[in-house]
Amino acid sequence: GESVGLHLPTLSVQEGDNSIINCAYSNSASDYFIWYKQESGKGPQFIIDIRSNMDKRQGQRVTVLLNKTVKHLSLQIAATQPGDSAVYFCAEKNSGYSTLTFGKGTMLLVSP
């Protein structure tokens, strides 16, 4: 299940399940979005990106969906594995700026 509180929002799934991590962004001028995975003690690792002229992009086992109407981004991970356990951050870039703004992050815990 998913929990939100004083701690990082956490999504707990079983190995083999499909996972969906959500991100709401606030700036309607954002035109580029990235998902990063950050394992404990490591830097963020690029997973997949999408531009605002698309609503879906697929990678290996991952799919990013973009709904500009409601300013929502999601990351779908198929057949989740214990190695997918990490904190996932979405990041957005405003078309008028060159830097990224990171979302709060979601911790994904995968049980064997």
Next chain:
Amino acid sequence: DTEVTQTPKHLVMGMTNKKSLKCEQHMGHRAMYWYKQKAKKPPELMFVYSYEKLSINESVPSRFSPECPNSSLLNLHLHALQPEDSALYLCASSQVLGNEQFFGPGTRLTVL
């Protein structure tokens, strides 16, 4: 070479010490970034260099001093830090400003 490297991995320093963090990339990227990350929080942008020139300073206190000696290297000089500056310091690079950023593993800094 497709990675960003950072040294040292860990650093413990007193409030009167002077130390430097180093970041290196050999991907030919012309934009480099320093971020600060506290536990369970997203990375916060500190500085951005584009073509070896400081492009963005996110109102960072002067006890943090960035330097970009050449297109492959980025330093962060530290002096008279406070305990609340303890954090993971991440370096990132991108081909040019606005493209996807690739992160190094970070330097875990503890200020006593």
